[in-house]
Amino acid sequence: MRAPHAPVSARDADDDAACHLVDTTMFWSLTGGGVQRYLKTKHGWLARTPGWRHTIFAPGARGWGFEDAGGIPLPGSGGYRLPWDRHAAARRIEGLGPDLIEAGDPLRLGWASLDAGQRLGVPVLAFCHSNVMEMAARLVGGPAWCRAAVRRTVGAYVARMYRDFDLVLAPSRSMVEQLRALGLDNVEQQALGVDSKLFHPSRRDPAVRTELGVSPETRLLLFAGRFAPEKNLPLLAEAVRRLGKPYLLLAVGDGPLPPHGPRVRCLPYEPRPAQLARLMASADAFVHAGDQESFGLAPLEAMACGTPVVVRQAAGLAELAEGGAGLAVDSDKPSEWTEAIAALFAVDQEPWRRAGRACAERHDWGQVLTQLANRYRRLIHGSRLTGEEATLPALHWCGIPTSRRDGF
Template sequence: AWVSALNPSVIEAGDPYSAGQGALEAGQRVGAPVVGFCHSDPAALAALHFGEWAKKPVEKRWAKVFSQFDRVVSPSRFIARRLEEAGITNIVIRPLGVEVDTFHPDRRDRDWLLKRTGLPKDARLLCFAGRPAKEKNVDVLIDAVQKLGDPYYLILVGAGQGMPAEDRVIALDYEKDPKAVARIVASADAFVHANDKEPFGLIVLEAMACGRPVVGVNSGGVAETVDDRVGQLAERANADDYAAAIEALFERDIEALGAAARIKTVEQFAWPRVFEELGMLYAEVSGCPQFAMPTPDIRLTG
């Protein structure tokens, strides 16, 4: 009811369930178009955690809700294809954005990170920050680093919680302050991410904004933001392929790759640019040209 009281020109729902149903009801009440943002693939997650039998029922419910929106925003072609497979047609691809001032190369302090972790100066510091979730394939990262051996080390921010101690792996506590996360990520040598079904991978963009090259997997949303100009992609999410990709990255100029990653992120994924593209979508669905007002020029800083 309170959404209806605002008399909105357009409503965006961040998920298709409680918030989505409320948004659809409010949209019908006031005659406003409703946009649904698809942030995940719950059917794939259900299959991963409960078995393939759980995939179809979840996908059916997912499709039923999303089919009611006037537009469905997908952050990647990967998720757009999953929506299409579920029978959704009114899809627009719009990436998420990153706080390029918070996640910035100026936060780099490698000596501080070495001191905090007790590692030697010649260490090659790989970092992953995220939830300790099964789909993140943290085990692939750990196995790859153990396979590589000296001088590689893996720093897990949050993702190592509850895990037994592992050789060459340093588990740091979850950090809720984005600036603290940015300092750790910027101070590592490279960022690693092995989820091959990642819907988008915002933390990958944040690492790139910090001026760090990324090792990902050649599938899922990460493969749409990481290419050989800003990092390295493993062919598959297994320890052998991933270890080979890490080695290949360090045979290149990682500082040049990191600088290119920063430029790409600022030019394509800074929030003002992302909001401008979303505004054009809102203008289209609502008929209100004010949504398409241009944002100030985005300047590359650092």
């Protein structure tokens, strides 16, 4: 049962004082990640938006508006650290004086956020960025019955934790459905976004191939993201090996499991968004075989660059590919990925480019973060988006008319 907020912290609807949002997460490292990109983008947007203050409380976060949460290094995680002392973390969050707290992970900082919010009497929401049930099942491995037991156990934990939040956000329909299947009634969809001006087809630069030592005839396939088990990078490496010349997989990122193979090249994590956009716009296609993605920021950025994408027909990636925005492969077999990639190059790619770009424009951060800020204000003032207000933005992002004037 979600605890009522203390009246001392309640804000009137006409209160124009800056609202202080505190984001907490353990998913923060020197080599990026989707959660970190979302938080940094939001941090910059809120800094330019009147009426907001924003603090990020995460391990290793430093600078103006950032607080280092400390933590224990997690081996093999790609640089993540786990803040262990829940009570100390809660006291530090409380000391920041938030009007609203957003928890970005379901572990110790999530519980600490709940503790701080209850003591302060402020609303607390969670953003479910990952399918932790599937991640845990993959980590444990073993026979199917063992993995199913892990999913049930972790699902029960997630349901117990998230039921105490005022609101739980998830970036895709599939993630919303999974959380609601756990018995949660406080879940809503909130898509993520892309800077469609920065990630743009005009970023294409022939000099990229010269810098990489790649011939103009090479069919350059790009992956950008964490080199983690759930990304299924060995599948991509094998598919490109089977394709042979002139195909080359360029993997940009960092993590414990980089891809290997005769047709694979790896580049380190690229922290400069403009350079990443240049790489994406200059590739012939973007490929992503992950089957646990709750959204898919990197494929969306590639779509914004007008680059065709080939993704797994699973979870959030499948939703991004709807309406012809991407080519989705419903298989984990390298042979079928080989056929799909070859098929992409056998047809006119312009329809894929146009549909992908249109999808990205619907997900521009300006629109996405405006709606998210409206959710925040309603929580601070004691209400949530309901009915059409909560549903129509998601329909809009999928390219479905959202008003009677538009045919809804």
